[in-house]
Amino acid sequence: MEIGWLILMIFFIIYGLFLGAMVFHLNTYAFSRSAKWMSNLIIVLAAALSLIAILSFSRVPWNEIELEKGFRNSRYNIN
């Protein structure tokens, strides 16, 4: 599942860069301390969700999942 990890990491890198740019922009033009709190909140939230995403991704049995009976009955099946 190396390609999956690669795609996930690319997603997190792009997400991190974009979020970092937004936080930087907000703090550059901020009016009050609430911007700082909001920045910290979104960073903590994003970090927590990223951690959950990575942990759950690692627990999915990707290699054992396969399409059972084509698109009409598109259930994934283990084994």
Add this chain to the structure above:
Amino acid sequence: MSLRKGFVIHGIILIKMLNLDPDEKIQLVMHHHWIFIVGEAVLTFFLASLPFIAGPFFLLFVNITATPSLFIFFSSIWLLIVALIGFGLWMDYYLDALVITDRRILNVEQTGIFKHSVQEFRIEKVQDVTIEAPNFLATFLNYGNITLSTAGEMTFSIKEVPNPHLARDVILKNAKNIGGNPQSL
């Protein structure tokens, strides 16, 4: 709306951010009325709740053994994207402001995510201040549009600010103090 309360913090940050003179006094800082963030907040919460609404349908397509991890994975990725959208919407709301000092009026505008502009003119150049309540909701919730005309035939308007009468009073008072001759419409 941020009025005098918190102006010490506002003042320090604004003097630095807007390059105000050290002895320039901030009279009023106004953001858009809160009603305009409510719609965006509802949209964000709706998007955030979609995985939980769509969860039962997810079970139809995925084997039960793989479901928890897959569901949590896709939900967390979705929530990451929604969190970014919500943050962007809040930023757009928060970074739009009307700042009135004893010398200037500054219309700080955030367009999209990264476009930021500051329009300013000196308060003695204000000639007309027009207030408009565009609908019943505006009257009921006490918000409206303010249009300012200056001596140089320049006009600009700030939409959906709370308590526009207060903003008009502050502008007129400062304009009179500084020697202008504005009219209120």
